[in-house]
Amino acid sequence: MTYNNKPNPDDRSDNVEKLQSMIHNTIENMEAAEESLAFTDSETQKEQIHAKNERRRESIASFRSEVKDEAKNQG
Template sequence: MAYNNKPKPDDRSDNVEKLQSMIHHTIENMEAAEETLRYTDSEEQREQIEAKNQRRRESIESFRAEIKDEANQAKTE
């Protein structure tokens, strides 16, 4: 039996839009976590939230760098 599996073409036309959406949602999650920090007495939970938000900040930096890469890629095409 023959398979006609063909890879989908690389459609990067909406990558910047998707990345911007991811940044927006990540910021919303950070803000919600910061709100939770105001109401917790647990030092362990506080440390976990702060660590997670630090990882989120790093992700946002990566998303922004990727947006720049996408913009540069679009200029060369």
């Protein structure tokens, strides 16, 4: 039996838009998490929220770096 599996072509034309959308969504999640701090008295939850938002900041920095790389490669 012969398989004719071919990889999809590498279409990166919309990567910048996708990355910008991911940045936007991550920022919204950070803001929602910050707002939720007002509703908890648990120090554990507060620490978890702060830690997660720190990881989100790191992700945003990585996304922005990728946007620059993609924009440079497109133009």
